[in-house]
Amino acid sequence: MKKIVIADDHPMIRGALALSLAATTAFGKIEVLETSTLDELFERLTESGGADLVLLDLRMPGVNGFEGLLTLRARFPSTPVVVISALEDPRLVAEALALGAAGFIPKSTPRHEIVRALNLVAAGEIYAPTHLMGLSMPSATDRVDAEFAQRLSSLTPQQRRVLKLLGTGKLNKEIAYELDIAETTVKAHVSSILHKLNVYSRTQAVVRARRLHLSSFADIAEV
Amino acid sequence: MKKIVIADDHPMIRGALALSLAATTAFGKIEVLETSTLDELFERLTESGGADLVLLDLRMPGVNGFEGLLTLRARFPSTPVVVISALEDPRLVAEALALGAAGFIPKSTPRHEIVRALNLVAAGEIYAPTHLMGLSMPSATDRVDAEFAQRLSSLTPQQRRVLKLLGTGKLNKEIAYELDIAETTVKAHVSSILHKLNVYSRTQAVVRARRLHLSSFADIAEV
DNA sequence: GAGCCAATTGTACTTTGGTACGAGACCGGA
DNA sequence: TCCGGTCTCGTACCAAAGTACAATTGGCTC
Numbered sequence: 139m140k141k142i143v144i145a146d147d148h149p150m151i152r153g154a155l156a157l158s159l160a161a162t163t164a165f166g167k168i169e170v171l172e173t174s175t176l177d178e179l180f181e182r183l184t185e186s187g188g189a190d191l192v193l194l195d196l197r198m199p200g201v202n203g204f205e206g207l208l209t210l211r212a213r214f215p216s217t218p219v220v221v222i223s224a225l226e227d228p229r230l231v232a233e234a235l236a237l238g239a240a241g242f243i244p245k246s247t248p249r250h251e252i253v254r255a256l257n258l259v260a261a262g263e264i265y266a267p268t269h270l271m272g273l274s275m276p277s278a279t280d281r282v283d284a285e286f287a288q289r290l291s292s293l294t295p296q297q298r299r300v301l302k303l304l305g306t307g308k309l310n311k312e313i314a315y316e317l318d319i320a321e322t323t324v325k326a327h328v329s330s331i332l333h334k335l336n337v338y339s340r341t342q343a344v345v346r347a348r349r350l351h352l353s354s355f356a357d358i359a360e361v
Numbered sequence: 362m363k364k365i366v367i368a369d370d371h372p373m374i375r376g377a378l379a380l381s382l383a384a385t386t387a388f389g390k391i392e393v394l395e396t397s398t399l400d401e402l403f404e405r406l407t408e409s410g411g412a413d414l415v416l417l418d419l420r421m422p423g424v425n426g427f428e429g430l431l432t433l434r435a436r437f438p439s440t441p442v443v444v445i446s447a448l449e450d451p452r453l454v455a456e457a458l459a460l461g462a463a464g465f466i467p468k469s470t471p472r473h474e475i476v477r478a479l480n481l482v483a484a485g486e487i488y489a490p491t492h493l494m495g496l497s498m499p500s501a502t503d504r505v506d507a508e509f510a511q512r513l514s515s516l517t518p519q520q521r522r523v524l525k526l527l528g529t530g531k532l533n534k535e536i537a538y539e540l541d542i543a544e545t546t547v548k549a550h551v552s553s554i555l556h557k558l559n560v561y562s563r564t565q566a567v568v569r570a571r572r573l574h575l576s577s578f579a580d581i582a583e584v
Numbered sequence: 585g586a587g588c589c590a591a592t593t594g595t596a597c598t599t600t601g602g603t604a605c606g607a608g609a610c611c612g613g614a
Numbered sequence: 615t616c617c618g619g620t621c622t623c624g625t626a627c628c629a630a631a632g633t634a635c636a637a638t639t640g641g642c643t644c
Contacts, residue, residue, distance in 0.1 A: 294619090294620060294621085295620090296621065297620095305568065306565075306568060307562060307564045307565030307568040307569070309561075309562065309601090310600070310601070311600085319622070319623085320622075320624085322622085322624060322625090323621075323622055325600095325601075325602065325603085326603095326621085326622080326623080327621090328601080328602075329603060332602080337530065338532075338602090339530060339601085339602090339630085340564055340601075340602090341527070341530045341563055341564045341567055342529075342530030343530075344530075344564055344567065344568060345528065345529060345571075348568075517589090517590060517591085518590090519591065532630070532631090533630070533631070534630085542592070542593090543592075543593055543594085545593055545594065545595090546591075546592055548631075548633085549591085549592080549593085549633095550591090551631080551632075552631090552632060555632080562600085562632090563631075563632090
């Protein structure tokens, strides 16, 4: 009995995906859970210790972009994640796959194609629509971004929080206050972050992280 | 005899604008100069000490985005600038006006409307297409951005170069080497930049500057 | 020439930032 | 139970960042 979680804030999409899952044979018997928020998704996964597959919408209330995928991959590295997206930008596809997604399914995909995609993923393959793959030759910057995304995914949750605050230009002292930890600890985190991201200053870390479409950096809090 | 400069890298656009200018009565007798690069524009303006009007394309070879407008406003504050753009994003309009543009004319504008716009500007009014104004209420962040853009425009050319390098995450030492000046001087510039931008760390300066769509920050140099 | 401003540099200083090493607490898995 | 990883924190140290003050140069304008 495989456990599959659909995480999408739109009930209609969830329903459509559930239908496709029902038509997918490769998983055998399945149990489908639906969540409409990221927090709920993590609750479910934490309770049950992961799942056999997660269908994750890129755009969810609270956290948009790749933040969710990043966190998901960090906390449940062994759980395959298929990204569902309304956008069909080839760069998004490349980025999602670089972050360890097992597939990328645009919402416009016809159902029989979705079923085929899920069967592929069930078999351990990686699915992405061909028309979004060939065109975007992995350029130099894309590869750099992908590598950086990989590094980003190696951050621990707390380190990600620190990086998020770094991204607003805050001082170590301010970060310490906001997270209610000692400044020493913040320094330890920052130091570790810099090593993991392979940069040598907080400013570089922020600049590089901002290049990815992480929601954490899309909406900077007021000063 | 009013001196008007058209700065656009596309000859066809320059021609169309020149025609519209010829049909504009409010300026009286005019002399029209055309330039295809930003550098050439600045040469002309420096020679003649400004102009009575500049029609500036947002996208020019070398420097895209608002960089040119920013520099123009900084070096020739008394010269009115009308922004010409192929893009019609309301946010671009708001930003251009915040930076002191006297008008915003999309390239899709019909000629009679362009003439009307130029007449308005000649009369000291500010022109922007109504369909790009009403929708984007000046939100809180927009106002913050506009204020920050104002501050940005107060930077000197050299300070702008330093900020650009700051935006790539470089150390003072590296910036000094690239600009071939002493690290002390870089520090002096950075310090001045921070004051002018009203922030207290380089990282904040970078984060805030990147929120604007300045080309300097669009294409980060290789590491 | 006087005055203004950008740019440059120096010295000296304080504050942040970042590294290195060690260590205790907690937690989940083997 | 032991092991590994995360989070925590301290001390100590060095490098980078940032400030303050002062001074020189050069170009510009009035």
